Amino acid sequence: MRSTIHTLNFGRKMEDIRNILKKHRLRITEGRIGILQYFLDEKKALSHRDLEFRFNELDRVTLYRTLQSFTEKGVLHKIPSDTGNVTYGVCFDTCSPQVHQHEHIHFECMSCGKTECIDLDVPELEVPGYRVTEKNFLLKGICSDCSEN
Amino acid sequence: MRSTIHTLNFGRKMEDIRNILKKHRLRITEGRIGILQYFLDEKKALSHRDLEFRFNELDRVTLYRTLQSFTEKGVLHKIPSDTGNVTYGVCFDTCSPQVHQHEHIHFECMSCGKTECIDLDVPELEVPGYRVTEKNFLLKGICSDCSEN
DNA sequence: TAATTGATGCAATAATGTTGCATTTTCTTG
DNA sequence: CAAGAAAATGCAACATTATTGCATCAATTA
Numbered sequence: 001m002r003s004t005i006h007t008l009n010f011g012r013k014m015e016d017i018r019n020i021l022k023k024h025r026l027r028i029t030e031g032r033i034g035i036l037q038y039f040l041d042e043k044k045a046l047s048h049r050d051l052e053f054r055f056n057e058l059d060r061v062t063l064y065r066t067l068q069s070f071t072e073k074g075v076l077h078k079i080p081s082d083t084g085n086v087t088y089g090v091c092f093d094t095c096s097p098q099v100h101q102h103e104h105i106h107f108e109c110m111s112c113g114k115t116e117c118i119d120l121d122v123p124e125l126e127v128p129g130y131r132v133t134e135k136n137f138l139l140k141g142i143c144s145d146c147s148e149n
Numbered sequence: 150m151r152s153t154i155h156t157l158n159f160g161r162k163m164e165d166i167r168n169i170l171k172k173h174r175l176r177i178t179e180g181r182i183g184i185l186q187y188f189l190d191e192k193k194a195l196s197h198r199d200l201e202f203r204f205n206e207l208d209r210v211t212l213y214r215t216l217q218s219f220t221e222k223g224v225l226h227k228i229p230s231d232t233g234n235v236t237y238g239v240c241f242d243t244c245s246p247q248v249h250q251h252e253h254i255h256f257e258c259m260s261c262g263k264t265e266c267i268d269l270d271v272p273e274l275e276v277p278g279y280r281v282t283e284k285n286f287l288l289k290g291i292c293s294d295c296s297e298n
Numbered sequence: 299t300a301a302t303t304g305a306t307g308c309a310a311t312a313a314t315g316t317t318g319c320a321t322t323t324t325c326t327t328g
Numbered sequence: 329c330a331a332g333a334a335a336a337t338g339c340a341a342c343a344t345t346a347t348t349g350c351a352t353c354a355a356t357t358a
Binding site: 078079080081082083084085086105107110118120123124125127128129130131132133134135136137138139140141142143144147 | 227228229230231232233234235254256259267269272273274276277278279280281282283284285286287288289290291292293296
Binding site: 064 | 346348354356
């Protein structure tokens with residue numbers, strides 16, 4: 001990344017962002033700060049395509065690799081979908097390369113298209129004969145924003 | 150046209166297969182019979198890639214279109230995944246173009262890689278402020294086959 | 299500040315998915 | 329059962345999405 005002007009817009013969360021990257025053993029670069037900031041601001045699932053649209057100064061390949069390293073280091077997690085487009089969401093604080101907290105509830109709004117993380121516990125489920133180590137709940141419907149109108 | 154030799158290999162399920170296609174208003178062709186048979190035999194989620202590998206006599210595009218029409222007509226359903234590869238599974242009997250029974254539990258085995266449909270009811274889940282119309286449960290772990298060894 | 303390690307951009311390539319059109323096959327109906 | 333209507337297939341071209349190798353550059357470490 002070549003412009004410095006950009007950096008000024010990040011505001012007071014700047015230190016938080018740097019700390020998250022540091023905590024997960026990721027080098028702090030202008031691009032990564034911008035991308036993580038974007039995820040935190042949007043508060044919804046984002047795809048590579050979203051990033052490409054938002055950060056046209058960054059190379060496509062860099063975005064792929066950023067998503068990958070963020071995921072490996074526990075900053076982001078992949079969100080299951082039946083569309084074939086992988087999207088990513090910000091992990092809980094507790095995630096690290098070693099321990100990913102993978103129990104998630106994701107809600108996809110069929111009105112606005114937004115996918116968000118729901119902060120509720122995933123229901124228990126036993127499957128006889130199977131060892132379940134990870135549960136993901138995928139919900140579709142109308143989100144609270146869209147329900148109001 | 151039916152080639153008789155080919156037909157013999159399908160065994161006694163042959164009529165079932167044709168009936169499923171007929172019931173869902175899909176024209177009966179040799180390719181479709183083979184594909185549906187394959188899904189029923191494998192009893193696990195299959196991707197376009199799997200079909201391409203298995204049916205190299207059929208065109209890639211035909212496979213895409215077959216998966217699409219099977220899905221539209223309620224023979225198959227898409228299975229959510231975080232890999233970016235869409236896979237498909239056989240629907241319950243009750244599915245039709247009008248009414249898809251979308252409540253599914255899918256289990257992905259981290260040992261053999263197989264994804265299968267689990268025939269259990271999806272747990273209830275209320276999200277305050279949200280209207281939930283569809284629930285999918287995605288489990289990972291070790292399947293019963295792999296657990297035994 | 300120099301050395302090390304990792305990040306980035308670029309080019310090339312691979313894999314995956316889509317569209318239009320000519321041809322063939324299935325199904326319908328007289 | 330033959331002929332026409334409707335749908336499926338194959339092929340070619342194209343579009344999109346993802347991956348890899350390598351040279352260069354930037355961030356961390358000592």
